[in-house]
Amino acid sequence: MPNLPEIDAAASELDAIFRDLHANPEIGLEEVRTAGVVAAKLREYGVDEVHEGVGKTGVVGLLRGRGQGNRRVGLRADMDALPIQEASGVDYASRNAGKMHACGHDGHTTMLLGAAKYLAASRNFDGTAVFIFQPAEEGLGGARGMIADGLFQRFPVDEVYGMHNQPTGKPGQATICRGPAMAGASFFDIAVSGKGSHAAMPHQSRDALVVASGLVGQFQTVLGRNVAPLDRAVLSVTQIHAGSAYNVVPETAALAGTIRFFRPEVRDLMQSRMRDICDGIARAFGVAITVEFREIFDVLVNDEDLTDAWAQAAADVVGQAQVDTESEPFTGSEDFADMLQQVPGAYGNLSHAGTVPLHNPGFVLDPAILPVGASIYARLIERRLPLGDAA
Incomplete structure (x- = not known):
């Protein structure tokens, strides 16, 4: 299947959220406004529980499906920006001097919000979806802060997934590496x-x-x-x-x-x-x-079986031919690795138009990726927490 139709129908809303977050970037552990936007949207969508201030500025949402199952699956997005002066030239560029979403975390947050909206409306799953919006990924220990604040004790999950944008100029290509995936x-x-x-x-x-x-x-x-x-x-x-x-x-x-x-x-x-x-x-x-x-x-290590689970959800959206499960390890680092030290899971990448690299003042995330990533997140919940015969 392509993007979920309900998520495609909300593409203009996702674009508006993304532009707002991009124009108002906040660096690690200062994401007060961003966390407020996230929490307000989760409540607007009807997410059952919204918890703020987890690991200082993190937000966690709990959404129960229509079934009575006890399994819980986590989806994580990072929220922080970088201390970079933007030079992208987009009309929604940063209004905060010396701060910029140059790594696409504004897009990650928007994608997870898109999935939450769809799942809250459909609840076509059996168990609990746990939406984790993490602060301070860029070297400031945001994942460790949430874990120290009892993330997985207060909101336990059986498995957890994450995703990152990649400006490769190959829109719709999804890649994931088995085992040690990031340095x-x-x-x-x-x-x-x-x-x-x-x-x-x-x-x-x-x-x-x-x-x-x-x-x-x-x-x-x-x-x-x-x-x-x-x-x-x-x-x-x-x-x-x-x-x-x-x-x-x-x-x-x-x-x-x-x-x-x-x-x-x-x-x-x-x-x-x-x-x-x-x-x-x-x-x-x-x-x-x-x-x-x-x-x-830490070294980010993808679980072997859950690598396939992430890839299958991605294939539902972008097509099997666009999914590569044998991607090379990446020497960049990602503190989602700390969550994978606690809970098995997998972390993949989704390519989009544009080739200006991450962490560059001229980086631009292609908004067309937003409903794609949101659909992959939603399919992960529907696949991993199937309702009846759903798969």
């Missing part, structure tokens, strides 16, 4: 403390900037000479800060970045080698170097 991630902060001097007399210094620059190059040898070639891993230094004047050799420097991995053993190896390199360079240059790692994302 785990650590963030690192490194501080170099040396000795400053006049720039005309650098021999009197212990140049923190030279040391920091050397670390950037040396870290790349970790991937080339320590991580096994068949182990996927990434090490990126993304920030370096030092100096304040043209004629001063800086006394301190700071580096920051991320490592990505698909096995904890690889993460541990990379962190150990980075510490060793810092220790060795500190001794060689006579400076002090401190290293701090923060574990931000």
Whole structure:
């Protein structure tokens, strides 16, 4: 089947919700307005229970089907924006300076609201649908915050599903990876403390900037000479800060970045080698170097059987030929992984028109994806909680 007709009929409403959310982005744990819009829509649609303030700004809706079954299936969407100044040129661009929905979370939220509207009207399922609207996915621990606030104790589910948009220029293509699907991630902060001097007399210094620059190059040898070639891993230094004047050799420097991995053993190896390199360079240059790692994302592991369940729901909407269940693992990270540490589930991707990448100031989510994603979410509930002979 194509998009569910009832969801297609609501396409203009979904577009209006999406445009409103896009124009009013809020970054992690500040999604007060967004959460208010979500909660109001769920109540308007007739969702049985709406709980706000879960994990600070999260929202959870409970909807009971027409059957008397006890099974419960969760659907999750993220709500937060990014600290990016928008340059997309769309007429509904961000009104909040320095904040933008550059990853499509406004679309994810809209798709789940579309599914909730349809399911609340039809209730063509047996059990309970649990709609999870999560804050702070972009590295601020929103999933962990909801879990710590008792998400799965207060609103238990037997399985949980998520979805992300992908600007591949191939509208309607649905992809999912079995097993380890998205990388785990650590963030690192490194501080170099040396000795400053006049720039005309650098021999009197212990140049923190030279040391920091050397670390950037040396870290790349970790991937080339320590991580096994068949182990996927990434090490990126993304920030370096030092100096304040043209004629001063800086006394301190700071580096920051991320490592990505698909096995904890690889993460541990990379962190150990980075510490060793810092220790060795500190001794060689006579400076002090401190290293701090923060574990931000777990490896996202899709359940084998529930990968097929997600793919079957997607095939109902976009057609079997448009579904790929053997997608390659992705080195990006996603904190839905934390939910999958608690409950089995699966996380797939839905492609749309446009090829400007995610997290880019010019990113535009194609609104045509909204009823497609909403229909896939709805079919997941109808398939996983079938009413009578429904399938």
